[in-house]
Amino acid sequence: xxxxxxxxxxxxxxxxxxxxxxxxxxxxxxxxxxxxxxxxxxxxxxxxxxxxxxxxxxxxxxxxxxxxxxxxxxxxxxxxxxxxxxxxxxxxxxxxxxxxxxxxxxxxxxxxxxxxxxxxxxxxxxxxxxxxxxxxxxxxxxxxxxxxxxxxxxxxxxxxxxxxxxxxxxxxxxxxxxxxxxxxxxxxxxxxxxxxxxxxxxxxxxxxxxxxxxxxxxxxxxxxxxxxxxxxxxxxxxxxxxxxxxxxxxxxxxxxxxxxxxxxxxxxxxxxxxxxxxxxxxxxxxxxxxxxxxxxxxxxxxxxxxxxxxxxxxxxxxxxxxxxxxxxxxxxxxxxxxxxxxxxxxxxxxxxxxxxxxxxxxxxxxxxxxxxxxxxxxxxxxxxxxxxxxxxxxx
Numbered sequence: 141x142x143x144x145x146x147x148x149x150x151x152x153x154x155x156x157x158x159x160x161x162x163x164x165x166x167x168x169x170x171x172x173x174x175x176x177x178x179x180x181x182x183x184x185x186x187x188x189x190x191x192x193x194x195x196x197x198x199x200x201x202x203x204x205x206x207x208x209x210x211x212x213x214x215x216x217x218x219x220x221x222x223x224x225x226x227x228x229x230x231x232x233x234x235x236x237x238x239x240x241x242x243x244x245x246x247x248x249x250x251x252x253x254x255x256x257x258x259x260x261x262x263x264x265x266x267x268x269x270x271x272x273x274x275x276x277x278x279x280x281x282x283x284x285x286x287x288x289x290x291x292x293x294x295x296x297x298x299x300x301x302x303x304x305x306x307x308x309x310x311x312x313x314x315x316x317x318x319x320x321x322x323x324x325x326x327x328x329x330x331x332x333x334x335x336x337x338x339x340x341x342x343x344x345x346x347x348x349x350x351x352x353x354x355x356x357x358x359x360x361x362x363x364x365x366x367x368x369x370x371x372x373x374x375x376x377x378x379x380x381x382x383x384x385x386x387x388x389x390x391x392x393x394x395x396x397x398x399x400x401x402x403x404x405x406x407x408x409x410x411x412x413x414x415x416x417x418x419x420x421x422x423x424x425x426x427x428x429x430x431x432x433x434x435x436x437x438x439x440x441x442x443x444x445x446x447x448x449x450x451x452x453x454x455x456x457x458x459x460x461x462x463x464x465x466x467x468x469x470x471x472x473x474x475x476x477x478x479x480x481x482x483x484x485x486x487x488x489x490x491x492x493x494x495x496x497x498x499x500x501x502x503x504x505x506x507x508x509x510x511x512x513x514x515x516x517x518x519x520x521x522x523x524x525x526x527x528x529x530x531x532x533x534x535x
Contacts, residue, residue: 147374147418148462149411150514151455154232154422155448157429159472159485160201160218162503166484169226171472174483176433176441177203179476184442191452192445195467195490199500214492215533217501219468219509226484227299229333229357231470232385232424234507236364237515237523244300244333244358248272251294251302255326259294262322265311266291272298274480275338275349276435279305284344286310292319293338298481300333305349308339313352324356333358351398353430355384365511366390366422368520375419379406382422391422400427400444404451411458420514424470433473434480441475456492462535464493464517466510495535504529 161175173179178201181187186205189197196216198206223230223240230240250270251259260267266289268282273295282293286307293305302323306316320337327335335356340349360367367390369376376392380403383394395410397403403425410421425448432441459465472485489501489510504510508526515523516530 148464148517149414149418149421149460150517151407151411151421151463151465152235152423152510152514153407153465153467154235154424155428155445155467155469155488156228156424156426157433157471157473157482158445158469158488159474159483160488161472162201162218162486163220163484169484171226171474171477171483171485174472174474174477174485175201176472176474176483176485177201177488179474180438180441180445181205183438183476187442188446189449191449192467192490195452195492196498197488197490200486200488212498214490214496215499215501215529216491217489217504218486219489219504219507220486221471221484222506222508225300226471226482227301227333228355228381228470229300229385231487231507232382233360233364234525235468235470235510236366236386237508237511237525238360238362238364239506239508239525245331246298246300247296248298251296255302255330256294258326259323262326263292263319265319267294268292270294272296274434275303275305276347279338279340279347279349280345283307283340283347287344298479300331301336302327302332302334303336303338305338305340307347308341308350308352311339313339317354320354320356327356328358331358355381357385357387359387360389364390365515365520365523366420368515368523369420369518372520374518374520375414375417377410377414377419377421378423379403379410379421380424380426382424385424397426399431400425400447404448404455408454408458415460418518420518429473429482433475433482436475436480438475459493461494464491464496466491466514468507468510491529491533493535497533497535499532501529501532
């Protein structure tokens with residue numbers, strides 16, 4: 141292990157839901173033809189992403205307005221998910237070296253009484269909804285009843301999630317979080333990946349979900365990259381929902397963000413504070429998925445991508461010799477597809493920083509290749525999963 145004063149900084153940026161199509165098993169998930177970037181560019185008449193294009197994004201799929209760069213400014217490729225599933229947990233865990241080989245349970249017909257009855261008792265409130273639904277749609281439909289009765293809005297999706305929505309003036313945040321923590325204990329018995337608190341504000345016809353969302357995730361069943369780094373004394377800082385996704389394990393500092401713009405600001409602030417000790421800065425930018433993919437909002441998704449693109453030079457300017465940045469995603473969420481669920485896709489892999497060699501990384505067989513590369517860059521022993529590409533790109 142390098143001495144702390146010589147340790148590099150590694151930044152992993154997850155553009156949540158930004159897939160690049162081409163998953164070989166997409167059809168098995170009902171996602172044939174899903175390609176978040178290509179389809180978004182097609183329906184928008186092109187995307188303006190000059191900085192991401194310069195880093196090699198145009199080599200990954202056909203993106204109108206983002207041609208393949210003649211001389212890419214970084215290493216580029218795509219990653220294929222080896223885990224079963226297409227949700228946030230499976231994607232992030234695999235990137236950290238933990239494959240999910242048995243799918244979490246899903247509830248396409250809503251939750252059975254063995255779940256709802258103990259949940260209602262623990263909450264001390266009634267439950268309404270209890271079906272797969274778009275979060276924004278079910279809040280609009282059932283918000284007035286919730287405000288009138290105090291009953292919690294319970295819903296799920298195609299993913300392994302138990303979501304509880306409540307108006308912040310009806311159910312205070314502390315109470316909602318307590319209820320979700322109790323639901324997590326129930327979810328553990330049922331192999332449910334995440335319990336999500338979904339607070340909202342406003343009035344009928346104008347409800348709005350807030351960034352006080354909180355994820356109560358299953359505990360990773362075995363150690364991850366983050367545990368290995370922490371055990372080795374390497375700092376790990378999470379931005380956004382990273383701490384929640386790993387149930388706090390292996391994350392030394394967790395910074396709550398209120399959307400992409402705030403997450404990008406926090407990323408630069410954290411990088412400045414990590415100059416001395418180095419370590420891993422693991423960032424989730426949630427708006428692509430939460431605000432735009434799940435709402436089939438192609439214009440909003442495109443605008444968010446363009447804001448990320450415009451911010452990339454600010455990140456590059458903060459990188460010192462030896463630093464490494466990797467930009468990827470945890471799954472797709474094609475806003476042009478029917479339905480509001482995640483899509484099984486390959487995800488981008490853009491790797492850049494001072495001196496990083498601009499090589500083609502190809503189609504990686506697992507998201508775990510990213511974590512294995514981070515481990516190598518930070519001089520850890522190899523993880524159990526993944527193939528490092530560090531020697532191909534290192535300065």
